[in-house]
Amino acid sequence: MAKAAGGTKNPARTSVWLQGKAPRGGGRKGDQPSGLDRDRITEASVRLLDAEGLAKFSMRRLAAELNVTAMSVYWYVDTKDDLLELALDAVCGEMRLPDAEAPAGSWREALRALADEYRALLIRHPWVSPLVGRFLNIGPNWLAFVVAVQRTVRGTGLPPHTQNGAISAVFQFVYGFGTIEGHYMARCAEAGMTQDEYYREAAGTVEDELASHGAMESAKDLLAARGDATVEEMWERDFRVALDLMIAGIESLLEQEKRLEQEKRGERAGRGETPGARQEL
Structure with a gap:
């Protein structure tokens, strides 16, 4: 034993x-x-x-x-x-992973799918987030997820020295977002309220207690922009906007790398160098 x-x-x-x-x-x-x-x-x-x-x-x-x-x-x-x-x-193991044989160029869809699955996992099981940082995470299901993430980011065309940063940007964001969302839902359940009921009561209390605080004036436009959306709709909209920004950042980095490569080629051409010239010397 x-x-x-x-x-x-x-x-x-x-x-x-x-x-x-x-x-x-x-x-x-x-x-x-x-x-x-x-x-x-x-x-x-x-x-x-x-x-x-x-x-x-x-x-x-x-x-x-x-x-x-x-x-x-x-x-x-x-x-x-x-x-x-x-x-x-x-x-x-509940996370559905993108097909390893997905065609080249579909990294955006694959990245969105992986982000959605990870967020859903963190919401469905709020106890997961504290354990992720506690263990080595080398079980078979976790490693399959890691391989899928690495394969997807590699498929963006980013050079290797930027790929870890891209992974961190996307999935540390998803980790934080999913953790907060999952904990909020857990608080609602403990209080015996729906997400909307909890939000209305909490927002009303904050407005009453902090009415004269500058934070409320600063947030006025942001609160108004939410309109009549439900809390679930707010979560979804905010997540989509943030994920779009992450993907746009990767696209911007790709363009930057292309420009740098073009500049290097121009400099070599200006010196009369051709591909393979150094190897011939």
Whole structure:
């Protein structure tokens, strides 16, 4: 039976996907409890995390959900962190990834699709966002997502030294947007209100308490521009505008790289150089 370990001393070198700890579809040999396996435990973990959140999640609570003892769970995972990693990668598998054989030039559609899937994941499972920065994220589903992102950004034609920046710009934005949206929806659910009801009550309170503050005067045009849109429509519109700006930024960078390359060619031509001339010298 696995030892019920606590925290890790070196999280940079520790993961359920390393050290032979990744699930292989059967659990441990010996007198392990019947009716359990890692898939079932992981599925129950996801349900609990969705229903009660990360702060309330515990091995004892999970065991009660499975109707087993807490020590029974430790036949299949070494630590709570291992289980959280398994749950995190399991929900990452919900994301639909673009076809790897998509035609060249379709990077905009693929990038939008990946951004939409990641945002939806963060909204659907608010506990995902704090875990993304906690673990190495090297499970099979997460790695498939990473490969899809890298392939899509590579397909833009950006030079390698700019590709990491493009990935960061788009997906750190999506991470932040999806995290805030997901947490807002969680607050609404805790308050027993719809998104629109919560927004109206919160906005009314802010207007009453901060009526004389400069921030309200500054935001007047922005608030008026929202019109009669629902909160859901506001989220969607803001996300689309922001993502359009990210894509426009990539297009602008592409144009900049093209201009720089043209200038270099012009300089070489001015010096009487031709492609391959240096190699002949």
